Amino acid sequence: AQSVAQPEDQVNVAEGNPLTVKCTYSVSGNPYLFWYVQYPNRGLQFLLKYITGDNLVKGSYGFEAEFNKSQTSFHLKKPSALVSDSALYFCAVRDIDFGNEKLTFGTGTRLTIIP
Amino acid sequence: SQTIHQWPATLVQPVGSPLSLECTVEGTSNPNLYWYRQAAGRGLQLLFYSVGIGQISSEVPQNLSASRPQDRQFILSSKKLLLSDSGFYLCAWSRQGAWGANVLTFGAGSRLTVL
Numbered sequence: 001a002q003s004v005a006q007p008e009d010q011v012n013v014a015e016g017n018p019l020t021v022k023c024t025y026s027v028s029g030n031p032y033l034f035w036y037v038q039y040p041n042r043g044l045q046f047l048l049k050y051i052t053g054d055n056l057v058k059g060s061y062g063f064e065a066e067f068n069k070s071q072t073s074f075h076l077k078k079p080s081a082l083v084s085d086s087a088l089y090f091c092a093v094r095d096i097d098f099g100n101e102k103l104t105f106g107t108g109t110r111l112t113i114i115p
Numbered sequence: 116s117q118t119i120h121q122w123p124a125t126l127v128q129p130v131g132s133p134l135s136l137e138c139t140v141e142g143t144s145n146p147n148l149y150w151y152r153q154a155a156g157r158g159l160q161l162l163f164y165s166v167g168i169g170q171i172s173s174e175v176p177q178n179l180s181a182s183r184p185q186d187r188q189f190i191l192s193s194k195k196l197l198l199s200d201s202g203f204y205l206c207a208w209s210r211q212g213a214w215g216a217n218v219l220t221f222g223a224g225s226r227l228t229v230l
Contacts, residue, residue, distance in 0.1 A: 034218070041203075041226070042223060042224065043205055043207075043223045043224050044207075044219075044221045046220070094217075100147070100166050100172065101147065101209070102149065102164055103161075103219055105151075105158065107157060108158060
């Protein structure tokens with residue numbers, strides 16, 4: 001089965017500084033990778049995805065992610081953090097089960113932007 | 116445009132009571148439907164997914180069940196709730212086909228507290 005790991009439960013960044021939220025993956029075949037964000041007591045919102053092509057993927061709210069095949073990583077980045085970026089972030093990988101598609105999520109990283 | 120609705124938003128139930136959470140999708144047909152559970156504000160666990168009416172795949176054996184009586188309706192049920200069933204339940208949908216391009220769109224969630 002495909003899986004992703006988010007090694008950091010919590011990341012704190014000062015407002016205005018660059019931020020990175022880490023994700024590594026373990027897949028057989030080509031990885032299809034996703035990032036989602038969750039604000040308190042809300043559902044998850046899609047940020048970006050990597051299917052193929054350019055290793056740097058741009059997404060919503062100024063976020064981007066870099067696919068690195070040699071390091072099996074898909075880290076989420078933003079050049080300048082905003083307080084409003086504080087939320088729970090999930091990395092996910094597509095899995096196929098008897099021909100049906102589903103997403104397997106990491107355990108989440110809580111990002112706190114300090115004013 | 117497509118929308119997804121979940122209800123109730125909040126539910127407090129005694130141990131041993133039944134459960135019914137409902138999810139409906141509008142503006143699309145023949146969607147893939149999913150139920151996830153998020154415990155302790157953290158990781159997401161896929162409970163059930165469905166690729167069509169009456170077709171349910173269960174990921175984790177437990178005292179919960181799911182049904183899809185109509186194309187765009189997905190129901191999560193239990194005959195007798197356990198304390199461990201407490202959590203935040205998220206319904207999601209995606210388009211069928213278009214392998215790898217399928218983004219999950221989530222509902223706002225239903226918070227269940229079992230006392």
